[in-house]
Amino acid sequence: MLIEPAAQPGSRLGLLRQQLGRNQLVNGLVGFLFSCTGPLAVILAVGTQGNLTSEQLASWVFGAFFINGWLTLWACWRYRQPLAFYWTIPGAVLVGPALTHLSFAEVVGAYFVTGAFMLLLGVTGSVRRVMASLPMPIVMAMVAGVFLRFGTDLVKAVHGDWLLAGSMTLAFLVLSAKSAWGQRLPPMIGALLVGVVVMVVARPYTPAFGLVSWAQPVWTAPVWSLPAMFELVVPLSITVLVVQNAQGLAVLRANGHEPPINAISNACGVWSMLGACVGAVSTCLTGPVNAILTTSGAQDRQWAGGMVVGVMAIGFGLWAPLFTQAALATPPAFIAAMGGLAMLRVLQTAFVAAFSQRFTLGSLVTFLVTVADVPLWNISAAFWGLVFGIATAWWLERGDFAAAATNHTTTAAKPK
Numbered sequence: 293m294l295i296e297p298a299a300q301p302g303s304r305l306g307l308l309r310q311q312l313g314r315n316q317l318v319n320g321l322v323g324f325l326f327s328c329t330g331p332l333a334v335i336l337a338v339g340t341q342g343n344l345t346s347e348q349l350a351s352w353v354f355g356a357f358f359i360n361g362w363l364t365l366w367a368c369w370r371y372r373q374p375l376a377f378y379w380t381i382p383g384a385v386l387v388g389p390a391l392t393h394l395s396f397a398e399v400v401g402a403y404f405v406t407g408a409f410m411l412l413l414g415v416t417g418s419v420r421r422v423m424a425s426l427p428m429p430i431v432m433a434m435v436a437g438v439f440l441r442f443g444t445d446l447v448k449a450v451h452g453d454w455l456l457a458g459s460m461t462l463a464f465l466v467l468s469a470k471s472a473w474g475q476r477l478p479p480m481i482g483a484l485l486v487g488v489v490v491m492v493v494a495r496p497y498t499p500a501f502g503l504v505s506w507a508q509p510v511w512t513a514p515v516w517s518l519p520a521m522f523e524l525v526v527p528l529s530i531t532v533l534v535v536q537n538a539q540g541l542a543v544l545r546a547n548g549h550e551p552p553i554n555a556i557s558n559a560c561g562v563w564s565m566l567g568a569c570v571g572a573v574s575t576c577l578t579g580p581v582n583a584i585l586t587t588s589g590a591q592d593r594q595w596a597g598g599m600v601v602g603v604m605a606i607g608f609g610l611w612a613p614l615f616t617q618a619a620l621a622t623p624p625a626f627i628a629a630m631g632g633l634a635m636l637r638v639l640q641t642a643f644v645a646a647f648s649q650r651f652t653l654g655s656l657v658t659f660l661v662t663v664a665d666v667p668l669w670n671i672s673a674a675f676w677g678l679v680f681g682i683a684t685a686w687w688l689e690r691g692d693f694a695a696a697a698t699n700h701t702t703t704a705a706k707p708k
Contacts, residue, residue, distance in 0.1 A: 295552070295554055295555045295558060296371070296552035296553075296554055296555050298370045298371065299370065299371055299372040308369075308596060308599060311592075311593045311595070311596040312593075312596040312599070312600070313589065313593065313596075314478065315478060315588045315589030315593075315597070316589055316593055316594065316596040316597035316600065317597070317600060318478045318480055318481045318588075319480070319584055319585050319586075319587060319588060319589065319594070319597040319600075320585065320596075320597040320598070320599070320600025320601045320604070321481070321484075321600065321604070322480045322481075322484070322584050322630065322634050323376060323580075323581040323582075323584040323585055323597065323600075323601050323634075324581075324600070324601050324604040324605065324608075325484070325630060326580055326581060326584060326630065326631055326634060327357075327378055327578070327581055327601075327605070328357070328608055331378065331379075331381055332353065332356075334381055334384050334385065335349075335352060335353060335356060335379075335384055335573075336349065336353075337388070338384050338385065338387055338388040338391070339352060341388045341391065341392070342387065342388060342390075342391025342392065342396070343391070344391070344396060347508070347510050348396060348510055348512070348571055350507060350508065350510075350612055350613060351507070351508070351509045351510035351512075351570045351571050351572075352570070352571045352572050352573070353507070353609070353612045354507040354508075354509050354570060354572075354609045354610075354612050355509065355566075355567040355569075355570035355571060355572025355609075356378065356379045356567070356572045356573070356609075357378075357605045357606070357608045357609035357612065358507070358605070358606055358608075358609025358610060359563060359566050359567050359570070359572065359575075359609070360377045360378050360379065360563060360567070360575055360605060361601075361602045361603070361604075361605030361606035361608075361609060362602070362606065363377045363559055363563050363575065363602075364376050364377050364598055364599075364601055364602035364605060365599060365602035365603070365606075367555070367556075367559065367598075368595045368596075368598035368599050368602065369595075369599065370555075371551075371552055371555070371595070372592070372595045373544065373549050373550075373551060373594070373595050373598075374544070374549070374582055374585035374586055374594040374595050374597055374598040375544075375551065375556070375577065375582070375595075375598055376577075376578050376581040376582050376585060376598050376601045376602070377559070377560070377563065377575055377576065377577055377578060378575070378576065378578045378581065378605075379567070379572060379573050379574065379575060379576065380528065380531045380532050380535075380536050380573060380574050380575075380576040381536075382531040382535060382536070382672040382674070383527075383528045383531045383532065383536075383573050383574050383576075384573045385672075386524065386527055386528065386531070386672075387399055387524070387573055390520070390523055390524055394517065394519065394520050394523070395515065396512060396571065397512055397513060397514060397515040398515045398517040398519075398520040399520060399524065400512045400513075400514045400515075400568050400571055401514035401515050401516045401517060401520060401521075402517075402520040402521055402523075402524035402525055402528070403514075403524075403528075403564060403565075403567070403568035403572075403573065403574060404514050404565055404568045405516075405521055405525050406524065406525050406528040406529055406532075406564060406574050407560075407561045407562065407563075407564030407565035407568060407574065407575075408561065408565065409525060409529055409561070410529055410532060410533060410557060410560050410561035410564060410574075411557075411558055411561025411562060411565075412561070413529075413533065413557060413561075414554055414556075414557030414558040414560070414561055415558060417554065419533055419537075419553060419554070419557040420553045420554055420557075422533075422534070423537075423538065423541060423553055426538065426678065426682070427650070427651045427654070427682065427685065427692075427693070427696060428542065428545070428645065429645060429646050429647070429648075429649065429650055429651040429652070429654075429655045430646070430651050430654050430655050430658050430678065430681045430682055430685060431538055431541075431542045431678070432542050432546065432641075432642045432645040432646040432655070433642070433646035433647070433654075433655035433656070433658040433659040433662070433677070433681060434535075434538065434539070434542075434658050434659070434662050434674050434677050434678055434681070435538075435539050435542050435543065435579065435638075435642045435646075436639060436642035436643050436646055436659055436662075437658065437659045437660075437661075437662025437663045437674065437677060438539060438579065438662060438674055439579070439580065439583070439635050439638055439639055439642065440639065440663055442580070442628075442631045442632045442634075442635040442639075443632055443635060443636065443639055445628040445631065445632055446461070446628060446629060446631070446632020446633065447632075448628065449624070449625040449628035449629050449632065450629070452625060453623070453625035455490060455494060456487060456490045456491065456494075456623060456625045456626060456629070457625040457626070457628065457629040459486050459487070459490055460483040460484075460486050460487045460490075460626075460629045460630070460633065461483070461629060461633065462486075463479070463482045463483050463485075463486040464479045464480070464482065464483040464633045465479075466482075467479040467482045467483075478588065479633075480587075480630075480633060480634060483629065483630070483633055484630065487626050487629065487630070491622075491623060491626060506610060506611070507609060507610055507611070507612040507613065509569075509570040510570065510571065511569060511570065512570075512571050514568070526671075527669075527671045527672075528573075528574050529574075530671055530672075530675050531574075531576075531671070531672055531675070532560055532564075532574050532575070532576040533557065533560070534675055534678065535672055535674045535675050535678075536576035536577065536578070536579060537556060537557070537560065537576055537577045538678070539579030539580075539674075540556075540576070540577035540578055540579045540582050541553065541556075541577065542579075542642075542645075543579055543582050543583045543586065543638065544582055544586065546641050546642070546645055547586040547591065547594075547641075548591050549586075549591070549594075551577075556577050559575070560574070560575045560576055560577070563575040580631070580634075580635065580638075581601060582598075583634075583635065583638040584634045584635075584638075585597045585598055585601070587634065587637050587638065646658075646659065650689070650692035650695060650696060651681075651685045651689055651692050652689075653684055653685065653688055653689055654681040654682060654684045654685025654686075654688075654689055654692075655681060655685075656681075657677075657680050657681045657684040658677040658678060658680065658681025658682075659677070659681075660677075661673060661676055661677035661680050661681070662674050662677035
């Protein structure tokens with residue numbers, strides 16, 4: 293099946309109003325704030341390193357948010373799951389060095405070919421077969437390794453700016469101590485409010501806003517360059533399909549969702565080509581934002597938080613000049629605290645899933661390689677963590693593969 297069927301009908305906006313509650317609004321807001329702070333800074337740093345013009349950089353930001361925001365809305369509405377799409381952060385990092393010896397038009401050409409290649413893999417069903425063959429504990433160990441830095445950055449933020457990050461952490465812990473308190477004021481929104489108050493009262497938060505204007509996308513005609521294809525297409529495809537999408541799928545599955553793998557893969561291919569039209573790096577199913585969307589609230593209502601992310605991303609893309617300046621003026625400790633606090637439960641779930649049952653040695657190798665963050669051949673360490681972890685498990689934990697296969701066969705044989 294090329295695209296999995298949609299959720300059951302009932303597709304009226306009244307359904308969204310029923311499902312959209314405080315938890316969904318808070319998770320959507322926090323997920324959006326995460327995406328438009330640290331990850332946005334990666335785009336700005338890479339674009340600056342690659343000597344892109346301000347117009348090209350603004351167009352990239354527009355594509356990363358506006359175009360992917362519409363995909364997020366469509367996917368969440370169609371499948372009633374929290375399916376937030378953004379851009380591949382490791383892929384953006386790969387582009388930085390490439391721009392030092394390739395023209396931006398050559399990089400854009402590689403974006404188009406990457407999108408077409410991912411679409412081909414999705415249409416043929418190859419991606420589903422690859423994902424089904426990956427042991428979930430090892431994938432979750434990769435997720436834990438990728439997300440670990442958010443936890444360590446939180447510790448560093450509290451140490452470096454105890455007034456801002458420390459007060460936010462204290463508010464989060466207090467509101468998390470009793471469920472009744474958390475129901476009145478969700479811990480993440482409490483931490484956000486405390487952080488804003490501290491920034492306004494005790495920190496010089498004064499973004500220098502220029503003339504506010506609408507985003508003006510720039511079309512960059514692609515140049516088909518073999519050196520760019522060899523350098524970028526395979527690494528970009530791997531970061532999207534095997535690293536980033538694997539994170540998002542693992543997070544959603546750990547929270548009881550059944551994400552539509554074929555639809556996700558095909559959408560990443562198509563939207564990567566759409567984003568390339570305005571110079572944006574390849575689209576992926578985001579791991580951190582979907583993790584935030586699934587931190588609280590009823591499982592069958594979490595898709596509404598994804599709709600919030602989509603709407604905010606569209607607005608951010610339209611007013612990219614204004615919001616980009618505001619995000620860049622936010623203190624680093626605030627960004628680190630918000631990201632770290634949002635990832636605490638995600639890290640807990642990832643560690644439990646990775647090390648509680650089978651494939652524990654393979655999971656450990658995956659975690660260590662991922663945390664070491666040493667790329668090979670321009671491919672991120674998270675991918676190599678999966679490779680070395682699965683190889684270790686195949687060599688030393690073959691019994692776990694047999695047990696997993698037996699369990700899968702038994703589960704499949706049960707009547708529905």
